[in-house]
Amino acid sequence: MNVFFDSQMDDAKRRQELYRGSVLVYSPSPAALKLCEFARELIEAAFHPHDPRKVHEHMAVEHCVQILADLKPKFIHHARCKELIQRLLAERGCELEKTYFDVPRLRTAFPSNYLSSGIAYAFHPHRDTWYSAPVCQINWWMPVYEIFPENSMAFHPRYWDEVVPNNSNTYNYYAWNRSSRQSAAQHVKTDTREQPRPQASLGPDPQLRVVAQVGSPMLFSAAQLHSTVPNACGVTRYSIDFRTVHLDDVWNKVGAPNIDSAATGTTMHDYIRATDFLHLPEDAVALYHDGTEAEFAPSPSAPPAGTARR
């Protein structure tokens, strides 16, 4: 696996690199820092007067889950996030007319013995393609507070081109939106939602943990096998991630190789254009239909209904 720091390559070349398994990391840029600052404002207001990284020392887990159930959607749907992502993409040389993104998620990784299910799900090793993401999807991830190797995320580079037996064939994005996702906040102690996961035990090593600065975006392909590191450092990790697709790659159906995903449905309905926040053209999305779209239900984290499509 190649890791590029502050690469000067243009967006087309960068996508090619990502599609062959590279990871790209950039120094903090003004809009990325602003996005993290905005997240911290919301987080700190929600957990006031506690230090958000230490809430597990001060509050019952059920109370924490209630706070997250309010905080996370507030961040996800905030208009300010969309504006800041637009600026961030411009800072990183994306062609805004052809770049589409989905709403940003605010993720939390609490100390493992406190909360690692439901709304703060500690992701087992997975590829986002197992969750119906297209092979041209690029994930953008950055820390909101300082992170450490013990509360970061990990890549499992060996599996970039090695098949991992998995049950992604049981996952349909539309069915998931209908049922499981809305109930995330109910899964406090354990998580019984059926998710795509490896069907063989994978050795955790070799693994790569990139410990970057606050506001330092890390880009990787949706086909990259990655996981949440079990948080053993006593400090909660807060991170932001969102995903992008480039219109040319959507039309041309290019991206990383799909070596082992059999998920159905598509997340293509979720992305909005970086210029005007309109959805992908319907005929482009239709290229990804697989017959299960009759079940289509808008994602709860997608932009509000009524956002124009074309």
Ligand SMILES: [Fe+2]
């Ligand atoms: Fe993921």
